[in-house]
Amino acid sequence: MRIIVDQETCIGAASCVAIAAQTFGLNQEGKVFILNENLEKAIRNESGECIESVSTDMMDIRETLLEGARSCPVQAIRVFEDSGEEIIL
Numbered sequence: 001m002r003i004i005v006d007q008e009t010c011i012g013a014a015s016c017v018a019i020a021a022q023t024f025g026l027n028q029e030g031k032v033f034i035l036n037e038n039l040e041k042a043i044r045n046e047s048g049e050c051i052e053s054v055s056t057d058m059m060d061i062r063e064t065l066l067e068g069a070r071s072c073p074v075q076a077i078r079v080f081e082d083s084g085e086e087i088i089l
C-alpha cells in the first residue's frame, strides 16, 4: 500500500490523526505526515507531497488507515494498492 499526503492542501484538521494515529501525525507546522515505524523518514517531492510506502505487514490497520484518509475534509490523503491502483475513498 502506498500513501500520498498533500501538505499544501492539509489544513491540520487532525481527523486523520484522531482515527489512524499509528499512520498519520502532525508536524510542527500543523501539517500531516506519515508515521511508519518501519521507515525512518518521509520523502517529500517537489510539490511538497509527502510520500511513503507502507509495508504489507501493516495491513491489519488497513481499514483504520482508510477510514482516517476518508475523514480528511480537504481530500489531502490518497491511498494506492501495491499494484499502483488508487483506492477510491
Ligand code: SF4
Binding pocket: 005, 009, 010, 011, 012, 013, 014, 015, 016, 017, 024, 031, 032, 071, 072, 073, 074, 075, 076, 077
Ligand atoms: S484530516 Fe486532512 S486536513 Fe486534517 S490533518 Fe489529516 S490530512 Fe490534514
